[in-house]
Amino acid sequence: MRLLIADDDDYTREGLVETIEWIKFGINEITQARDGAEALRLATSTRPHIVLTDIRMPKLNGIEFAEKLLETCPGSKLLFMSGFMDVEYLRSAIKLAAVDYIEKPLKLAEVEKAIEKTMLQLQDKQKQEDIKGEKIDLERERLAGLLREEQSDKATIARLCAETGYPTDRCYETIIVWNRGTDEKNELDALKQVKDYWTRHNIPAIGERLERDRCCFHLAYNKQDAKRVSYLMDAMINRYEAFTVSRGSVAKGLGNIPVSYLTSAIAMECSFYNASTRRFKYEETTNNNNESLVHLLPEYYKLLENQPGKLKDWIKQVCNRFDEAQYPSREQVLAIFGTCAGALLNGRTGISIRLATEQGIGNAVQHLRELKFLGEVEAFLLLLWGMYMEDVGQASKYSKLVQEVIHYVAAYYAKVDLDLTEIAGHMHLSTAHLGMLFKQETGTTIKQYISDYRIELAKKLVLKGPYKMNEIAEQCGYASASYFAKVFKLATGLTPLEYRKKFEG
Template sequence: MRILIADDDDYTREGLIESVEWEQYGINNILEARDGEEALRLAARYKPDIVLTDIRMPRLNGIVFAEKLGEYCPDCKLLFMSGYLDVDYLKSAIKLSAVDYIEKPIKIADLEEAIQKTVQSVQKSQKLEIDLSIKKILQHQKLARLLTESTVDSESILKLCEEEDFPMNTNYVCLMIFSPTYIENGKELLENTNNFWKDQAVYSVGDYLGEGRFIFVLSLNRVKMERIESLSKQLFKFNENIYVGIGEKVASISEIKQSYRTVQKALERSFYHPEFHYFQYSKPQNAQSGISPQLFIDFYKLLKSQPGQLADWIDSVCNVFVEKEHPPREQVCALFSSIGRAMIQEKGTLLAKLESIYDVNDIDQRISELHTILEIKQFIQEICKAYCLEVESEAKYSRTVIGVMDYISSHVSQMDLDLPEIGQQMHLSCSHLNMLFKQETGTTITQYIRDYRIELAKKLITNEHYKMNAISELCGFASPSYFAKVFRTCTNLTPIEYRKMRL
């Protein structure tokens, strides 16, 4: 907190500064002025929270100074001091809403009491200002949501527009910002952007939609669309990694929803062209095509007959999407989620080898978190590469051994998974099946089950959100303690030690 002490007597000023423990009141910045004019200059420049001023000063007396002070610091609190208990001065002090009036010679106890009272008044005003500011922000966020939602009645919208002085009967446009790396609630970017438009004399209301997306409704009252487009490109000074979209200009409040739909379409182009960061809506010349089911059929044929060609096929499909078709993002995500799931379902052993994928259902979640088609392509091609390596490694095994491996990967969480059960499923004797398996792999079925469980556990352990007892259960161990014992035997580390080493 900052205080300005104005008095033409140097001794009085210095005495006040030395006699009071200002920091205990939260005051850590003290300004001094020898006359009213100097006090006014300092107040205009530094905006003190409290002004302690003598009434009788040269060049500009305390009352006139206080009257002018309201122009520069309307929120600061006044404390008057004087050696002359004049009724007119008291009336002026009351009129100027002074917090207190202190007689000279000043008693430190009286001054400290007045300071305490004034500080409390400042804190109360600041809290009220913060509360009002928060309320205003929340109202603006609510208005932004109402203006862009299609299910809200117009009466509710018009009522809130009137309450918030949102311009009506003019043109509007929606602006959307997407920040893939932005912090959780986006408060800073929302505030910076609203302040930016306010500084440009453009009325805006904005809201954070989640997942890095912000929506702003701009009033074009006395502002040309060309200026909005030009100013929008300055938003990158807040964060150069953001993507900015501008929707279609509309002529009424009821049409703002249409501008919102078009700005979503404009910003969707960043999915295909992340090298650009500014997108303006333009009406498509051709209707946006959907994804044909034939694509998945083509993929599945290659999966079964020519898996080595899958990577090139995926690359080709993505190139067509980027250069020609631009299908909706959700359809692209759905297609590649299906492709990823199909590869893992075909080769369950992949789960023990892929990073950050612990279950077939994780594919959907991972793809939904990716922001561009390039990222999705790279992610799917990693699965494809692992799939092809798995196919190659299996080529040296007989159909029976591959069947054993697939059965183990599909039933690994069963605690009673063992050689007799697998033999029964394969319709072969345990001894014959185990001998065949060891001839081709160099290990017994029991050893393979243990090794597979440990490899799967290693991968699960690297996800800090999984608890050890859950990992133990997922990998088919009888208890967490038995899991820890087997894991240490195989790795020379406990599961906890292994997690610390990998994270």
């Protein structure tokens, strides 16, 4: 907070500055003036929150100074001080809405009390302004939402435009801003940053958040400012490197803003196919390909069932075709490939485990749906396909019966009491018969296979970190952390912590 002390008596000014602990009132900047004219000049440049002024001063007396001050700094709060109890001065001070009047000689307690009273008024005023500002911001966001909807009530829009000061007689252009920043600490709030940017350049802009990382803004400008707006748009994109921006068609009148929004959304769809591009503008020639996509999933399922090895080329060909056509939309692509990913993962618990331990991906389909670019989607699908083929290849050398045992272990390895008896019961076979068949084909017992499976998974979790030993024990099907540590050392010759230290990185 800033304070100006105006008094022609040096002793009074210096005494106030030195004696009062101003910082406890939140005042950290103090300016001094010897007369009314100097006080007015300093106030104009420093914009003080509080002015403590003597009434009788040379050049301009306190009342004259205060009258001019409130013209240039209407937000400043006045505190008068004087040893002359003149009734007319008091009346003038009251008309000027002075916070208080302090008699000279000054008493420290009275000055501090007056300052505290002033601070409380300032705080109350700030709260009221904040509440009013928040209300206007909410109304602007509401207006932004209504303007992009075709069936919005015109009377409500007119009222909100009047209340928020949004112009109704300009050209309009809707832009969508996508904040691609990934560092949460440095991630910019696009809604505030973009609004403040256009406000600084005197272009009215109201916006709303569409998604966590996307915002929509409606710019209002005069026709002759179109080139300037284009220049400012480029400057904004260059300034905020995390932003990708799409521009819609120019709307002539509030009623045409929904079209500008729609075209901006269409333009932004192109970003899915162009990872390195950060600015998009709707053109009449924007691709409106309506190629049917209904045949894709039947093709995929047929290959998965009969020729899974050919899925790699199929994924690449489909992605290449999408990329060349810049079609379909991101949502459609993710819906199709999300189904493909789900089919690869169906019943393949081992793939999910590998994704979690090797890639840190807990839910593959959810992860895919959060990808932003076609190239990322293609790479992830090929990763899943590779894991699928490895899983199929490992199990295909065994009979269907043994494969069923392997799949059952992959699905229920976390159960502490998983054993031969449970698996045999599930398969409606005797334990002796199933155990014999399994060992004949694999060279190991089911009990040992379960143990080896758990240890291999535990090794990955130990290295992956930062799992605690009791968490790893629970995930891998061990009754306790101590038992897990004992089994782990017997299998590897090292404790889990020793293993992590030796092999991490």
